[in-house]
Amino acid sequence: xxxxxxxxxxxxxxxxxxxxxxxxxxxxxKIRFRKGRVESIGGWAKYSNNTFQGVCRSLKDxxxxxxxxxxxxxxxxxxxxxxxxxxxxxxxxxxxxxxxDPRFTAVDGDSILTVEDTDHGATPDDWVIFEGATGLxxxxxxxxxxxxxxxxxxxxxxxxxxxxxxxxxxxxTANSSDTGNGGAGTIAYYLLETGTNYYVDGAGWGVxxxxxGGWGTRGEITFGEQLRLYSQDIFGPDLIFCARGGPVAYWSxxxxxxxxxxxxxxxxxxxxxxxxxxxxxxxxxxxxxINPAGENQVTFSGATAxxxxxxxxxxxxxxxxxxxxxxxxxxYTITAKNTEGTPVNSDVAVSADTAGGAVVASYxxxxxxxxxxxxxxxxxxxxxxxxxxxxxxxxxxxDRHVICFGVNPLGSDEIxxxxxxxSDQENATDWTPTAINSAGGQVLSTGTTIVGATxxxxxxxxxxxxxxxxxxxxxxxxxxxxxxVAENISLISPNAAVTAADAVFFMDREGFYVYxxxxxxxxxxxxxxxxxxxxMSQRYKIFAVSNPDDSEVTWFYPVGTASAxxxxxxxxxxxxxxxxxxxxxxxxxxHTPTKDYPVASSNNLDDVYTQYLYSQEFGYDADGSALxxxxxSGGVGLQDGESFMTVRRFIxxxxxxxTSDNADITVTLKGRDFPLGSESTLSTSTVTSxxxxxxxxxxxxxxxxxxxxxxxxxxxxxxxxxxxTRTDGKR
Numbered sequence: 001x002x003x004x005x006x007x008x009x010x011x012x013x014x015x016x017x018x019x020x021x022x023x024x025x026x027x028x029x030k031i032r033f034r035k036g037r038v039e040s041i042g043g044w045a046k047y048s049n050n051t052f053q054g055v056c057r058s059l060k061d062x063x064x065x066x067x068x069x070x071x072x073x074x075x076x077x078x079x080x081x082x083x084x085x086x087x088x089x090x091x092x093x094x095x096x097x098x099x100x101d102p103r104f105t106a107v108d109g110d111s112i113l114t115v116e117d118t119d120h121g122a123t124p125d126d127w128v129i130f131e132g133a134t135g136l137x138x139x140x141x142x143x144x145x146x147x148x149x150x151x152x153x154x155x156x157x158x159x160x161x162x163x164x165x166x167x168x169x170x171x172x173t174a175n176s177s178d179t180g181n182g183g184a185g186t187i188a189y190y191l192l193e194t195g196t197n198y199y200v201d202g203a204g205w206g207v208x209x210x211x212x213g214g215w216g217t218r219g220e221i222t223f224g225e226q227l228r229l230y231s232q233d234i235f236g237p238d239l240i241f242c243a244r245g246g247p248v249a250y251w252s253x254x255x256x257x258x259x260x261x262x263x264x265x266x267x268x269x270x271x272x273x274x275x276x277x278x279x280x281x282x283x284x285x286x287x288x289x290i291n292p293a294g295e296n297q298v299t300f301s302g303a304t305a306x307x308x309x310x311x312x313x314x315x316x317x318x319x320x321x322x323x324x325x326x327x328x329x330x331x332y333t334i335t336a337k338n339t340e341g342t343p344v345n346s347d348v349a350v351s352a353d354t355a356g357g358a359v360v361a362s363y364x365x366x367x368x369x370x371x372x373x374x375x376x377x378x379x380x381x382x383x384x385x386x387x388x389x390x391x392x393x394x395x396x397x398x399d400r401h402v403i404c405f406g407v408n409p410l411g412s413d414e415i416x417x418x419x420x421x422x423s424d425q426e427n428a429t430d431w432t433p434t435a436i437n438s439a440g441g442q443v444l445s446t447g448t449t450i451v452g453a454t455x456x457x458x459x460x461x462x463x464x465x466x467x468x469x470x471x472x473x474x475x476x477x478x479x480x481x482x483x484x485v486a487e488n489i490s491l492i493s494p495n496a497a498v499t500a501a502d503a504v505f506f507m508d509r510e511g512f513y514v515y516x517x518x519x520x521x522x523x524x525x526x527x528x529x530x531x532x533x534x535x536m537s538q539r540y541k542i543f544a545v546s547n548p549d550d551s552e553v554t555w556f557y558p559v560g561t562a563s564a565x566x567x568x569x570x571x572x573x574x575x576x577x578x579x580x581x582x583x584x585x586x587x588x589x590x591h592t593p594t595k596d597y598p599v600a601s602s603n604n605l606d607d608v609y610t611q612y613l614y615s616q617e618f619g620y621d622a623d624g625s626a627l628x629x630x631x632x633s634g635g636v637g638l639q640d641g642e643s644f645m646t647v648r649r650f651i652x653x654x655x656x657x658x659t660s661d662n663a664d665i666t667v668t669l670k671g672r673d674f675p676l677g678s679e680s681t682l683s684t685s686t687v688t689s690x691x692x693x694x695x696x697x698x699x700x701x702x703x704x705x706x707x708x709x710x711x712x713x714x715x716x717x718x719x720x721x722x723x724x725t726r727t728d729g730k731r
Contacts, residue, residue: 003651003722006705008633010036011578014529019675019702021634024525026704029582030629032550033573039717040629040709041582042617047599048085053077053609055197055565056601057495057543058230059590064237064253069594072239072251073601074230076195077125077608079241081251081292081367088292088367091191092249095121099132100184106140106174111164113140113174117188118158123224125194126151128162129289132185138177140164145182148289189290192243195228197605198563199540227540229494233395235428240402241371242393244494245415248386248404250379250428251371258284258363262302265359267317269306269346274336276312279352280361281330285323290370296323296332297364304356309348312336316344317355320364374429383429387421388413392453392494396460399473401438402428405462406450409441417449418464420471422479438479444469446484452494456504461515463491463506468519486519495588498544498553501574505553507542512555512572526570526579530557535564542566545589547598549617551575556586565603589616620658620715630708631718635672637702646728647698652687653719660689664711671700679704699728 009024010033018026030041054075061071071082080087097117105114115128122128133145149162164172200221223245232241239251260280268277278298285296303317321334336344372379374386391406402423409416410432421441424430433439444450447464453471454461460471468486473479490508491497497506504515505522510531512522524530534542535558542557543566554571558564566587571580587603597615604611614623621627637645647669656663665687672679682698709716 003724005720005722006636007720010038010576011525011573012580013525013634014581015525015527017675018704019635019637022636024634025631026634027632028580028630030584030627031582031631032552032571032580033576033578034550034717036576037717037719038631038707040620040627040715042715043619043621043623043627044600044614044616045618045621045623047613047615050085050087051610051612052080052087053611054194054228055587055603055605055608055611056613057228057541057588058232058241059588059592059599059601060232060234060239060241061590061592061594061599062234062237062239063594066254068253070239070253071592071595071599071613072230072232072241073613074228074232074241074243075611076197076228078127078194079192079230079243079249079371081239081253082613083367086367089289090251090292090367090369090371091127092247092371092373093189093290094192094247094373095188095190097188097190099187102130102133102186102188103181104133104136104140104145104186105181106136106138106164106178108174108176108178111171111173112152112161113164114155114159114161115188116159120158120160120188120190122151122154122160122190123193123222124151124154126224127191127194129189129191130182131187131189131286131288131290132183134180134183134185136174136178136180136182138175138179139172140174140178143167144172145186146288192246192249193224195224195226195243197227197565197603197608199227199538200225201537201539229540231392231394231494233393235395235400235402239371240393240395240428242390242404244391245389247373247375247388248390248393248402249371249373252369253366255365256362257365257369258361260361262358262360263354265300265361266352266354267306267312267350268352269309269312269336269348269350271347271349272345274343274345275324276334276336276346277327278332278334278361279330280332283330283332283361284363285326285332287326291368292370293368295368296326297321297368298323298334299362299364301360301362302356302358306346306348306350306353306355309346309350311344311347314355315339317359380429384432385410386423386429386431389415391415391417391450394453394455394460396422396473397455398458400426401473401479403453403460405453407441416443418444418447420444420450420462420482438476440479442480442482444482446487447490451491452497454497454499454504454506456499456515457502461485461497461504463497465490468515485515489513489519493540493542495543496555498546500546500548500553501551503574505544505546505572505574507544507555509536509539514574522572523577524572524579526581529581530570533559533568535560535562537562538564543588545598546591547617548591554589556584556589565605587611621712624712626710626712627715628708628710629716630706632706633704635675635702635704644699644701644728645703645725647682647696647703647723647725649693649695649724650685651693651722652691653721654687654689655717655719656689656714657716658714660714662711662713663687663689663716664709665716666706666708666710667694668706668708669696669698670704670706671698671702672704673701675702
C-alpha cells in the first residue's frame, strides 16, 4: 500500500476516550502547538546560583530611570528585592521594642535560649533581629546574640525560644557562666510574620485585624497560619506590596534614607593613612541584618579639600563610599580613594575638619533599607488613614491611584472583605477622602468576599465569590464607577486571572473564561481532565501566566494529596484555540518584560530555605537535564476499526533546533484491538537528524503514535509523518 500521511488536529483532546480522539492528540507533556504543529517548549536554567528562603508565589519586575532592573520576590518566609542576581531581604519590620524589653535566659549545656518580651506578637518561624545585647557571661556572647534569629516555639504571648548560633550558623551551647539576661540595651526588631505553604480551606482570610489571634467568624486561623500570597505593583520607581490579609508596604528604590544638612559632617585624618573618620550625629549606619545589603553607602557633596591637604581633595571626598567600620552611633570610617578607586593616603593630620563647612552626606536607600508600612508615621509623616490590612493592592494604570481590595474601613483595623479603597491621585499615603482630593472607597454589592482583581485595558475586573464587577475611572466627584459584568462566575484563586491580547483569561471552579467586554466561556478539550485532577483544597496556589511570544496563557495547579503543591499546568493558545497539558513544579511564573526571558520560581517543600529562580523558555534543557517532552495521539483505525492494519515502515518528518547532532527522538507505535482492550507496545524506533525511514512490524486495529525526546541540547517540531500501511483482514 502507498505511504499515507497521518495528520492530527492541533490540541490535546481528553474529553472522551483515546479512541474517540482518533483525529487528534490525547496526551502530552512540555509541548505546545504553534501554527498547528507540535513542538517542544523552551527549556529553563537557573536565573543565578544564588538562593533565597521560602517558596515564592509572587514576582514583579520593573526598571527605573537609572537603568537599574529590579524584581520583587515574595515568599512565605521573607520579601526580597533582586538586583543584579542578588537577593536583598527588605521584609518590613512590624515591631521595634524599647531598649531592655527583651530578656534572655540560658540553661547550662543547652543551645535553646528563652526570650521574654511582653506582647511580642510573634508566631513560630517568624524572624527577630537583636541589637545592643551584652553577652550572658559564658559562651553566649554579644556576637552570638546580636543577630537575626528564627523563632522556634512560642510558649505564650510574652515568651518564645530561639537556638543560639555563631555568625557562621553553627549551634552554640550555653555553659554555667551564662547567667545574664542580655542587659538594658537589647532591642528586638520583629519582621512581618511569616506565612505557610498550605492553604487552609474553609477558614480563608478572616475579617479580624491582621496579626491578631482571631480572624472573625470564619475561623481561628491567624495571619501567619495561612498560605502566604503577595500582590505587588509599581508606583513610579518604587514598589508597593501586600501580603494577603496583612499591611501594605512601600519600598523605595531611589530615595536616600537620610540626607544631612550642610555642614553637619566633619572628618578626621592621620598622616600616611587612607582611613578617614567621619563624624555625623545619628548617622544610622548599621552592621546588623536590619540593613538588607549588609553594608552602608554614603555619598558626599559640597566638600573642599581637607585643611592644608593636597591629597584629600574635593574630588577625593565628593564620591560615593562604602562604610568600612562603624565606631558608634555618631562615627564611622571610610577609605579615601581617587576617582579610579585607588586608596589615597592623607598628607595632613586633622580632627573634626569641616572640609569647607558645606558638606552634605546622602545615605543610600534602595537595597540598603527595608520596606516600610504605609501606616508608619515616622517613615511617612504625611500618612493619613492608610490601610492597615488588605487582601490585595494595585496601582491603576492611567489615573495613578493606589487601590486596595478587601481592606479595613476608616476607623477600624478589621478587614471588610467587600470594601475597595483608593488613595489620593499620585499620593500613596493620603487615604482620607476630602473635598480637595480624590481618595475614596466603595463597598461592592454582590458576594461575600473579594477573591482577586486584575487590570485590563482602561478598567479593573474585581472578582468576588459570586460574580465579577468592572471598576472604571470616571473622574470627580465619584472617581470610579462600579458595574456588574457577570453573576455566578468567580475566580478559583486570587492569581488565576491574567491579561493577554487586550483580554482577561481566568479560571473558576468549573471552567475557563475570557473577558473582552463581556464574559464568554472557553470551550476546553481538557476540561474534565483538569478539574478531575486538581487538588481543590489547595486551589489558592493556582496561578495564571501569559506568554505573548507564543500567544498562550497557562494555569499552573496542584495535583495529589491535600498537602500538594503545584505540579501540573494547562495551556491555552488563544490564536489557534488549542489546549496542551503537562507537568512542571513551580511556585509562580511571570512574564517579565525587563528580563531576557520569563522568570519562574522553584517550590521545593523539602527544603524551603534553598529556593531558586529560573529563566524559562531558555535553551532546550531542563536546567541541564533532558526536557522529556512527549505527545501521544488518539487511536487511528482503518474502516472505523473493522479491519486490522499492518504498518511496515514510517517516514519521519522533524525540524530540530539547537544541536541537531544530539537529536534523539523516540517514536513508539502502540496498539489495541478494542477500545477497552489492553494497550501493547508494537514497536520502538529512534529518529535522529539523519534518519530517512524506520522499518517496523506492527499489526493492530487501533494505532497510537507516541513521540518523545529524552536528550539534551535540542528542541524539535513535528511535521507530517507518513506511514506505510495496508489492510490485513478482519481477525
